[in-house]
Amino acid sequence: MAEVEAVWRIESARIVAALTRFTGDFGLAEDAAQEAVAEAIVSWPMAAPANPAGWLMATARRRAIDAIRRRTALHDRYALLAADAVADSAVDDDIDPDRIDDDILALMFVSCHPVLSPEARVALTLRVVAGLSSEQIARAFLVPVPTVQARITRAKKTIAAAGVPFALPPAGERRERLGGVLSVIYVIFTEGSTATSGDRLLRPDVAYEAIRLARTLAALQPEEPEVHGLLAAALSGPSD
Structure with a gap:
C-alpha cells in the first residue's frame, strides 16, 4: 500500500x-x-x-x-x-520520472478552470495534480469525505458539460488564467501553514503539496515572475 x-x-x-x-x-x-x-x-x-x-x-x-x-x-x-x-x-515501460511536459501544465489549467467554483478547483487540483485521495483532502480541510467526493464529481461533470478542452490555453489566455492557478496553490499553502480550523495551526503535509505544485509550475513556466514569487513566499513561510 x-x-x-x-x-x-x-x-x-x-x-x-x-x-x-x-x-x-x-x-x-x-x-x-x-x-x-x-x-x-x-x-x-x-x-x-x-x-x-x-x-x-x-x-x-x-x-x-x-x-x-x-x-x-x-x-x-x-x-x-x-x-x-x-x-x-x-x-x-520507459517513463522518465524527471520529465516535465506540457501535459501536466495543461492538467493544472484544466483543474483550475474558471468554470469551476474555488472549492472545486482546490479539490480537483489536489486530487488529479497532487495525487491526494478524497480522504486526505477531507482531512486537510476538515470537511466530510462525501463533500470532497461530491466536489470532485461535480467538477468533472462541469468540465465535461462546458466542453473544456484538454490543451494549453493560447499564450494570451494562459497569462490571464495564470492568476487563477496561483490562487489555488496559495489557498492550499495557506491552509497548510495557517489552518483555518481544527486544533492544529500547521499542516506540513498540505503545505508540502502546495510547494510541490509551485515548483512544478515554476519549472513549466520559468518566465513568469509571479510563479517564482509564490514559490519563494511558500519556501520562506512556516512549514513545521
Missing part, C-alpha cells in the same frame, strides 16, 4: 494528463487511473513490477480502452486508442 501511494503521488499528474490527451475525456482518465491504483494495491504485494510508473500507465490505459469500448458511440476513438496503446507500449 505504501509503495503504491508513493508512486501515485509522484506519477499521478503525468498519468492522468497522458490519459486525458489520449481519450479526450478528463473524467474517464481520472477514473481509469484510480482503477489502476486499486488494482495495484491488490497485485503489487504479490508481485511488484520492475517499473511501477509504467505498470500504472499501461493498466490505466487498458481500463480507459475498456470503458471506451463499452460506449458504442465511440468506436472510432477506441480504434485510435488501441493503435496508440500498441505504438506507445515502449513508452509505458
